[in-house]
Amino acid sequence: MKKDIERILLVEPNFPIPSKSNNHKNFLPIGLLKLASYYRDQGHKIKLVRGNLKSEDFDFKPDKIEITSLFTYWAPHVKDSVAHYRKMFPRAKITVGGIYASLMPDHCKKYTKCDQVYRGVHTEAEKCYPAYDLVxxxxxxxxxxxxxxxxxxxxxxxxxxxxxxxxxxxxxxxxxxxxxxxxxxxxxxxxxxxxxxxxxxxxxxxxxxxxxxxxxxxxxxxxxxxxxxxxxxxxxxxxxxxxxxxxxxxxxxxxxxxxxxxxxxxxxxxxxxxxxxxxxxxxxxxxxxxxxxxxxxxxxxxxxxxxxxxxxxxxxxxxxxxxxxxxxxxxxxxxxxxxxxxxxxxxxxxxxxxxxxxxxxGLNFYSKTFERMKAKKNIIFKTKKMSRNEVSKYLTKLKIDYWFPDDVTYSDYGLKLKYEQEKKVIELY
Ligand code: SF4
Known part of the structure; x- marks a missing residue:
């Protein structure tokens, strides 16, 4: 391998995203995908990982590690990733970029103990077509x-x-x-x-x-x-x-x-x-x-x-x-x-x-019992044709919860609080 060719590990920390939403359109690590293309174009070897992988899952010893960050309140996950990969690859230089790193660079450096913080948008990578093949x-x-x-x-x-x-x-x-x-x-x-x-x-x-x-x-x-x-x-x-x-x-x-x-x-x-x-x-x-x-x-x-x-x-x-x-x-x-x-x-x-x-x-009211399908179908069906008053009477009699969205609702977890006299508060929790 030529001396200037580097092995670069790109990391998405173990953010609290359900695994089925990994490739959800709101959570794709687009910055890393653009960086991956950018480094590939320069001839570097790259690997993208999502989460903190075990050492036995690795066939790659990086020279550099670049970790992305998202919301500042997910900083602990970034810190965990820095610590995890630092332990695994102690000689690799770790950079953290992304939203948290850009908004709180000093905090990020001190708290995550990374080597370097990258602030803002990477202007060169920004021009690259994201490496979607990696995800x-x-x-x-x-x-x-x-x-x-x-x-x-x-x-x-x-x-x-x-x-x-x-x-x-x-x-x-x-x-x-x-x-x-x-x-x-x-x-x-x-x-x-x-x-x-x-x-x-x-x-x-x-x-x-x-x-x-x-x-x-x-x-x-x-x-x-x-x-x-x-x-x-x-x-x-x-x-x-x-x-x-x-x-x-x-x-x-x-x-x-x-x-x-x-x-x-x-x-x-x-x-x-x-x-x-x-x-x-x-x-x-x-x-x-x-x-x-x-x-x-x-x-x-x-x-x-x-x-x-x-x-x-x-x-x-x-x-x-x-x-x-x-x-x-x-x-x-x-x-x-x-x-x-x-x-x-x-x-x-x-x-x-x-x-x-x-x-x-297109419902007029919400019922937890109905949502969980714990009421008989004929009851659910019957209420569809009822007026608001009829629904209230009918479901109260059956001891089934109901809630009308146009009620200002203040339940305070069981305590019914008064809001304004003219706005009746109804909540059956
Ligand atoms: S600053 Fe711009 S992007 Fe941010 S909330 Fe306001 S309008 Fe939206």
Whole structure:
């Protein structure tokens, strides 16, 4: 082997991702796949591993190890990987890159004990076509999509978001058609619609779709609704280009509901159905539970689904949230300044989950007993034709739980709390 040819081990730490979701479109280690191509092009030998493998699984002794990182609150998994591979290959130089490394470089160096931290986007690797073969071979399911970045960065600066710290300059491509060679396309742009060439990009996708070269597209981040309001014709283009599950963000207070309604109207006019659309909502944040409930109920009125996102500060380095237990701030971040408690965080999450089931399935109410198929079919069937009052009476008599999404729900794990006199609180837990 020539002296300048290196063996480089690329590592995705043992993140808490269910193994069946390993190749899920939200979790593909795209940065490592681009680095793999970049190093291969230079003639280096590379190996990609996902998790902390045992030494007997190795046929490769690396000179360098590059470990990716994701959310700051998954830092312990990065630390574990550094320690694991350090022990196995003590002579190899270890670099950590990715989101946590870029947001908290000093913490990352000290805490993980890596040799070096790489901050931001690797500009050379960014130009490479990701080495999808490395992940396809690891999973029996063929990868049926590819990831595209038509832009990097975001021109906005929301204070709960790290995008503008990691990718401070907004850079956009004019065209992406030559990058596409799979039937499904997932855009990892932070703010796709803000690309000044978005119309051109959507027209390219429409053309590819017309010729049956692509099937569907998705945007991992939500669409910027403010851009939709300025350029409503984008909605139709998105639909024609095959974008599915459109999502818009409602990060601010209830008073913004008219804008959100307008954005939804634009998407519906573009050809989407209300229950295909998701609204991103950040909770456990500055907006209090009561107002989040009002927002949730507004979404129920519109019959759109909610993509809820539990807030963690950008420097939070742990998250041991467990939905089925009573927990404290020692376990995960609870935004006490916004009057959130563990019970309220879990209550809101639970309300959203139940409401989404109702929105998806066209149900008027949720029942845990029904969800678990523990009620007789004829009972379930009977309630479909009943009014709200009839459902309440009937299921109360049968001692079967039920919940109407338009009730502000404050159960506090068994304790029924009073919210406002006129908003009756009903929760049968
Ligand atoms: S618009 Fe989205 S990507 Fe841009 S700063 Fe705000 S949250 Fe981040």
């Amino acid at each position: 396809t071979n690891q999973n029996p399911h063929p990868l049926d999509y590819q990831i595209i970045h038509s832009s990097r960065g975001c021109p906005r600066k929301c204070n709960f978001c790290g995008t503008w710290v990691i990718e401070p300059r907004f850079k956009a491509k004019k065209s992406i058609k030559d990058e596409i060679n799979k039937r499904n396309v997932v855009f990892y742009d932070n703010n796709l619609l803000n690309n000044p060439y978005i119309e051109n990009i959507l027209k390219e996708l429409i053309e590819l779709k017309k010729h049956n070269k692509i099937s569907w597209c998705e945007s991992q981040s939500g669409f910027d609704g403010r851009v939709l309001i300025k350029k409503p014709k984008l909605a139709k283009l998105l639909k024609k280009a095959g974008f599915r599950y459109p999502r818009i963000a409602w990060d601010w207070g209830f008073e913004n509901y008219r804008d959100i309604k307008k954005q939804l109207g634009i998407l519906v006019k573009g050809g989407y159905r209300y229950n295909d659309i998701f609204i991103f909502m950040i909770y456990n944040w500055n907006i209090q539970f009561e107002e989040m409930e009002e927002k949730r109920i507004k979404c129920w009125e519109w019959k759109v689904q909610i993509a809820d996102c539990r807030y963690r500060p950008l420097d939070q380095t742990f998250d041991n949230y467990y939905p089925k237990e009573s927990q404290t701030s020692k376990d995960y971040y609870i935004h006490t300044q916004g009057n959130w408690t563990d019970a309220l965080v879990k209550q809101f999450r639970n309300n959203v989950r139940r409401q989404n089931i109702c929105a998806r399935q």
